[in-house]
Amino acid sequence: MELIGQGIVQALRLLLSGDAEVWRIAWLSLAISATATLISLAVGIPLGTLLALARFPGRGFAISLVNTGMGLPPVVVGLFVTIVLWRSGALGFLELLYTPTAMVLAQFVIAAPVVVGLTLAAVQQIPGQFRLQLLALGASRPQMVWSLLKEARLPMLAAVMAGFGAVISEVGASLMVGGNIKGSTRVLTTATVLETSKGNFDVAIALSLILLALMFLVNWALTWIQQGRRA
Amino acid sequence: MGRALKGRPRLKLWVVLLVILSALWLSAPWLSVLWPAPPAAAQSNTVILSTTTSTQDSGLLDLLVPMFEKKTGMTVKTISVGTGQALTLAARGEADVALVHAPSVERKYVEEGKMRNRRLVMYNDFVVIGPEDDPAKIKGMPRVADALKRIADTQSRFVSRGDKSGTHVLELGLWKQAGIEPKGAWYIESGQGMGQTLGIANGRLAYTITDRGTWLAFQKRISLPILVEKDKLLLNIYSVMEINPANGPRVNVAGGKAFADFMVAPETQAVIKVFGLDKYGQPLFVPIAGKSDSDFQ
Numbered sequence: 001m002e003l004i005g006q007g008i009v010q011a012l013r014l015l016l017s018g019d020a021e022v023w024r025i026a027w028l029s030l031a032i033s034a035t036a037t038l039i040s041l042a043v044g045i046p047l048g049t050l051l052a053l054a055r056f057p058g059r060g061f062a063i064s065l066v067n068t069g070m071g072l073p074p075v076v077v078g079l080f081v082t083i084v085l086w087r088s089g090a091l092g093f094l095e096l097l098y099t100p101t102a103m104v105l106a107q108f109v110i111a112a113p114v115v116v117g118l119t120l121a122a123v124q125q126i127p128g129q130f131r132l133q134l135l136a137l138g139a140s141r142p143q144m145v146w147s148l149l150k151e152a153r154l155p156m157l158a159a160v161m162a163g164f165g166a167v168i169s170e171v172g173a174s175l176m177v178g179g180n181i182k183g184s185t186r187v188l189t190t191a192t193v194l195e196t197s198k199g200n201f202d203v204a205i206a207l208s209l210i211l212l213a214l215m216f217l218v219n220w221a222l223t224w225i226q227q228g229r230r231a
Numbered sequence: 232m233g234r235a236l237k238g239r240p241r242l243k244l245w246v247v248l249l250v251i252l253s254a255l256w257l258s259a260p261w262l263s264v265l266w267p268a269p270p271a272a273a274q275s276n277t278v279i280l281s282t283t284t285s286t287q288d289s290g291l292l293d294l295l296v297p298m299f300e301k302k303t304g305m306t307v308k309t310i311s312v313g314t315g316q317a318l319t320l321a322a323r324g325e326a327d328v329a330l331v332h333a334p335s336v337e338r339k340y341v342e343e344g345k346m347r348n349r350r351l352v353m354y355n356d357f358v359v360i361g362p363e364d365d366p367a368k369i370k371g372m373p374r375v376a377d378a379l380k381r382i383a384d385t386q387s388r389f390v391s392r393g394d395k396s397g398t399h400v401l402e403l404g405l406w407k408q409a410g411i412e413p414k415g416a417w418y419i420e421s422g423q424g425m426g427q428t429l430g431i432a433n434g435r436l437a438y439t440i441t442d443r444g445t446w447l448a449f450q451k452r453i454s455l456p457i458l459v460e461k462d463k464l465l466l467n468i469y470s471v472m473e474i475n476p477a478n479g480p481r482v483n484v485a486g487g488k489a490f491a492d493f494m495v496a497p498e499t500q501a502v503i504k505v506f507g508l509d510k511y512g513q514p515l516f517v518p519i520a521g522k523s524d525s526d527f528q
Contacts, residue, residue, distance in 0.1 A: 086325050087481045095481070097325075098279065098308045179310045182293065197426040198288050199449045 007205025014206050021183075026210055029187040030218075032100055033168035036107030040115045040163050043108075045156070048119025049145060053131075066120065069113025074106075078173030081106040085177065098179040103187070106173040111163035118159030122152035157226040161219055168215060188214070278486035279308045281318075281326035283397055284424045286469070287311035289444045289515055291506055298502070299493045305486055313424075315395025321346060321472070324479020327487035330494065332397035332469045334524060335404065346472040351523065352494050353503050353516040354468045357401060358446060359459035361387075361438035369438075375462040376408040383409070386417040388437035392428050393420030397467070402440050405464060429453050442467050444507070444515040466527055469516075471495065495520035 014022045051063060084090050085097040085105075096102045126148055134144045149156070171189035178185030180194060188211040195204040286292050287309065296307045310320065314331040321329040322345040329346065331337060340346040359369065359378055367387040369378035382389050383406075391413070392399040406413050419437065421428040425445040432439040433453040446457070459465075471491045476482040493499055500518035507515035519526075 086323070086479075088323060088325070088479045092480065095277075098310065179308060181308050181310075184308070194287075197284065197424045199426050199429075199452050201452070 006202045010202040011206035011209040036104045037164040040111035044112050044115030048116040052120045052123035066117045070117045074170040075172035077109045078176035082176045102177040106177045107167035111167045114163045115159045122155035277306045279326040281321045282330040283314050313394045313396035324482045327483040328490045329472045333400040349472045352469045353518045355516045357465040358457045360455040362436040370458045378459045380409040383411045390419045390432040390437045390439040393422045447511045
């Protein structure tokens, strides 16, 4: 318990003293995970909507794949993305391994199925009559889809939170594809692992607390958007 | 639900998203990290150093890497993993230079032609630590193999790294010397780095083998004293090796050689000689550039 107390003191000290390294690590965590989440939204929302509304052979199989993907173990994603990005791998010519871009890519792979799956669920929970009504009122197909998405936007914010939460707290993939390089790919989770292995438990606790605070702030902002109109 | 009520939260959502987006994309330094220089330029300027956790955990590389970068204008990507993985990566051409500590394995890679120009850089030593009351009664034994044999004979708990790291390779060599195949409930494989392994040994009151540097760094957290030390077999020799460009595409040969040369250069060796003195009261490594394996047998 004494250690956690020390950790809290250390966290405040690191943040208030403007320790450039810690701020940079925190900023990088936020930037990488937010970018990955945004790309996942850009890809995942259309895909989830398509899966919810379209009927095609193999749809059930596709949905099962997505649902499995929602629980993809980050280390597995990390391993495969690493192998693809190796110099000898399929995308090796891009020289992306051990860069923040590689981390965005790995985190995208982790977050995208979450976004697809939750979008699918959000759109599907809208009663079928609503769709029929829209069409009966003369809405075109794009207009109908847009109305559905507007209707589903509250549960879809949950998709944003779940996707972001999954990637910012993830450590296995970030460690593998990023390499935990100081000043370049060291994020809050990988730095926490490193400080723990170095025996600097107070710094590790401080970093964890900063991560928790960051997650809280982001989720608080999203919740505020989600719940705003009911509050 | 009227339209007016619905309109407001959507507006807020867009405002917040816009703020996040602009904050992300307008920060120029971040952009330069996300899209580094084009591959052709990165090729000659980035050196991937494949090394062990002990060099990173000790803080030595945090000191040396910036020195090298300032001197050459190159960027070093330090990938610190166990010696086993560090060498495998290098042998696949996924790194440009390796700094590791498992001489027997290193020599094999050199013989196979995967690595070249192996040069000794520095050494420190391993120690056997264990619980204060020393159930196997090994304290002060001069020969480490005898001590291990007694640990096995008394079935005293022993924590092994079990991760093909340099430390693990050395440990396995010592068991072989002792004529013992370690297995059983007393033999715990942590599969983790040195720091975590020390924590496990400490928590379970077990014996383990650690490099002296990590043990010193963990003094505050663990209560296991040194019981056996100074056997010649416990020397922990680090060397630097360049990678055969035939191992894979895009190996930065010149960059790897530059880093290897840097590690054995007199200025660098002078820094290694005093590293750790201020923090632990004794240096963590002894520089040995220019010497050969036969000087330590």
